[in-house]
Amino acid sequence: MSMIAAFYSNKSVLITGATGFLGKVLMEKLFRTSPHLKVIYILVRPKSGQTLQERVFQILNSKLFEKVKEVCPNVHEKIRPISADLNQRDFAISKEDMQELLSCTNIIFHCAATVRFDAHLREAVQLNVIATQQLLLMASQMPKLEAFIHISTAFSNCNLSHIDEVIYPCPVEPRKIIDSMEWLDDSIIDEITPKLIGDRPNTYTYTKALGEMVVQQESGNLNVAIVRPSIVGATWQEPFPGWVDNLNGPSGLIIAAGKGFLRSIKATPMAVADLIPVDTVVNLTIAVGWYTAVHRPKSTLIYHSTSGNLNPCNWYKMGLQVLATIEKIPFESAFRRPNADFTTNNFTTQYWNAVSHRAPAIIYDFYLRLTGRKPRMLKLMNRLLRTISMLEYFINHSWEWSTNNTEMLLSELSPEDQRVFNFDVRQLNWLEYIENYVLGVKKYLLKEDLAGIPKAKQHLKRLRNIHYLFNTALFLIVWRLLIARSQMARNIWFFIVSFCYKFISYFRASSTLKV
Ligand SMILES: CCCCCCCCCCCCCCCCCCCCCCCCCC(=O)SCCNC(=O)CCNC(=O)[C@H](O)C(C)(C)COP(=O)(O)OP(=O)(O)OC[C@H]1O[C@@H](n2cnc3c(N)ncnc32)[C@H](O)[C@@H]1OP(=O)(O)O
Numbered sequence: 001m002s003m004i005a006a007f008y009s010n011k012s013v014l015i016t017g018a019t020g021f022l023g024k025v026l027m028e029k030l031f032r033t034s035p036h037l038k039v040i041y042i043l044v045r046p047k048s049g050q051t052l053q054e055r056v057f058q059i060l061n062s063k064l065f066e067k068v069k070e071v072c073p074n075v076h077e078k079i080r081p082i083s084a085d086l087n088q089r090d091f092a093i094s095k096e097d098m099q100e101l102l103s104c105t106n107i108i109f110h111c112a113a114t115v116r117f118d119a120h121l122r123e124a125v126q127l128n129v130i131a132t133q134q135l136l137l138m139a140s141q142m143p144k145l146e147a148f149i150h151i152s153t154a155f156s157n158c159n160l161s162h163i164d165e166v167i168y169p170c171p172v173e174p175r176k177i178i179d180s181m182e183w184l185d186d187s188i189i190d191e192i193t194p195k196l197i198g199d200r201p202n203t204y205t206y207t208k209a210l211g212e213m214v215v216q217q218e219s220g221n222l223n224v225a226i227v228r229p230s231i232v233g234a235t236w237q238e239p240f241p242g243w244v245d246n247l248n249g250p251s252g253l254i255i256a257a258g259k260g261f262l263r264s265i266k267a268t269p270m271a272v273a274d275l276i277p278v279d280t281v282v283n284l285t286i287a288v289g290w291y292t293a294v295h296r297p298k299s300t301l302i303y304h305s306t307s308g309n310l311n312p313c314n315w316y317k318m319g320l321q322v323l324a325t326i327e328k329i330p331f332e333s334a335f336r337r338p339n340a341d342f343t344t345n346n347f348t349t350q351y352w353n354a355v356s357h358r359a360p361a362i363i364y365d366f367y368l369r370l371t372g373r374k375p376r377m378l379k380l381m382n383r384l385l386r387t388i389s390m391l392e393y394f395i396n397h398s399w400e401w402s403t404n405n406t407e408m409l410l411s412e413l414s415p416e417d418q419r420v421f422n423f424d425v426r427q428l429n430w431l432e433y434i435e436n437y438v439l440g441v442k443k444y445l446l447k448e449d450l451a452g453i454p455k456a457k458q459h460l461k462r463l464r465n466i467h468y469l470f471n472t473a474l475f476l477i478v479w480r481l482l483i484a485r486s487q488m489a490r491n492i493w494f495f496i497v498s499f500c501y502k503f504i505s506y507f508r509a510s511s512t513l514k515v
């Protein structure tokens with residue numbers, strides 16, 4: 001029997017960010033391994049015209065939850081959605097709900113965050129710092145609370161190249177930043193943002209670092225731990241391989257490459273691609289919840305959920321495997337044949353952006369206009385290039401994360417728990433994982449049927465023919481223009497034609513001799 005699974009039986013768990021990528025997988029695994037869990041409270045806001053109940057219904061009816069329903073048929077009774085907006089004071093939770101949360105919660109997993117790299121500093125501070133502070137305050141009023149697990153990111157200190165499992169202080173105290181957000185207007189915040197974030201690439205990583213400091217400073221007597229995942233990718237094993245449902249991290253780029261939009265990207269091929277499957281992060285997080293509650297470490301422990309130091313993979317190997325898989329199982333209705341490559345300097349990046357990204361988009365838009373349709377490709381391409389520019393920092397640097405606490409925790413688990421809550425990345429086979437990832441992107445993100453593969457291959461053949469035809473026509477037009485305007489081009493043309501003529505005459509003569 002798994003000790004960890006038994007620990008969660010009869011517990012009341014509170015999850016923030018349960019409608020997000022990581023939160024959903026966390027909830028799924030908790031229900032599947034501990035079906036006797038008492039209740040999971042999830043803080044949810046109404047969104048995109050959907051009520052809380054509709055959002056929960058959609059999650060429970062998704063493919064991700066299929067296995068849970070087999071082991072825990074009454075799962076819908078065990079999820080208790082609480083209407084909450086983490087941007088509001090007291091999260092805008094009703095008095096009755098707040099009372100229930102305060103008196104019943106045993107474990108908190110705080111996953112909610114804004115993960116947008118371009119979030120305004122005010123917005124990022126509100127969610128990644130102030131909401132964490134408020135949640136800690138709530139936690140301090142929970143008599144039954146056994147552990148508070150905060151999800152941060154391995155990139156909160158990406159301004160360093162070697163990162164230990166410790167909290168590094170930021171030059172300006174979080175309290176000062178929080179106070180200043182109350183009275184500074186947006187234009188001044190815009191001006192000071194670059195100075196505050198310093199050598200970090202965006203407000204996201206900066207506010208996640210501030211969030212960690214808040215956890216350290218304001219957790220009082222609570223049993224607190226922090227989990228720091230690197231780039232979270234599709235599931236490795238559970239509930240099934242390759243599950244993913246959002247475009248963050250590599251997923252969006254896999255689509256862009258597979259559909260033929262992305263042809264080149266500035267990357268350091270040998271830099272470590274520190275991807276970590278979402279189920280690995282979730283298994284570690286659940287184990288951390290158990291360890292923190294049962295062993296009550298004296299200080300706040302940080303756990304790195306990274307792959308680089310134990311089982312490294314680089315962007316070159318990853319990119320190659322993505323392309324190899326796409327060739328085997330192509331995506332439908334590609335814009336161009338998938339054929340992406342890495343560039344390593346600004347000049348070639350700009351060149352290929354113009355030639356391989358913007359020019360085809362402009363030509364396609366011209367074709368749309370001619371056929372009476374609304375042009376859209378250049379706009380889409382510009383958005384893709386903007387997204388890539390924001391991700392570039394992470395594919396052009398390498399980091400080293402120490403994983404002593406994570407390894408210590410693994411050694412503390414029973415063999416059964418090591419199996420049920422496996423977070424040992426040394427067992428990960430990258431090529432197999434990436435293949436399943438690409439397949440998962442096709443099935444669960446693009447919702448494409450595998451039966452459509454022959455048609456997709458046919459479409460790629462057509463694109464290849466169009467490509468050859470286009471290149472030949474382009475060559476002939478350029479050549480014709482050159483010949484018309486330049487004596488040197490005419491001379492070269494004359495030389496080539498006479499050379500070919502002599503060559504053919506020689507062959508004809510030698511074949512006549514043989515006869
Ligand atoms: C021979 C060699 C072979 C070579 C082969 C070559 C290779 C080829 C193979 C390629 C694969 C292998 C290598 C992969 C490299 C992976 C790099 C990963 C780095 C990740 C680092 C993460 C580290 C930190 C981890 C953390 O700790 S945090 C979690 C991570 N957080 C994020 O990843 C948020 C990012 N995103 C945003 O920050 C916002 O998205 C924002 C960007 C501001 C836009 O913002 P905005 O313009 O407002 O627009 P959106 O509404 O968001 O989107 C607007 C439109 O772009 C779409 N779109 C959103 N996203 C993405 C995305 N990714 N990729 C693509 N499209 C996207 C969306 O569908 C919408 O399209 P539409 O629906 O309009 O058609």
Ligand SMILES: NC(=O)C1=CN([C@@H]2O[C@H](COP(=O)(O)OP(=O)(O)OC[C@H]3O[C@@H](n4cnc5c(N)ncnc54)[C@H](OP(=O)(O)O)[C@@H]3O)[C@@H](O)[C@H]2O)C=CC1
Nearest residue numbers: 017018019020021022085086087111112113153229231232
């Ligand atoms: N994905 C990654 O690559 C990595 C993620 N992380 C960390 O993991 C955690 C989870 O990330 P991930 O699941 O990928 O992110 P998602 O963007 O998928 O999920 C974010 C969650 O936060 C919720 N949320 C955001 N704003 C509010 C609000 N105002 N009130 C209530 N809920 C809100 C969202 O709710 P809603 O559905 O309503 O928007 C959603 O459930 C984050 O803390 C992130 O920093 C760390 C490293 C890498």
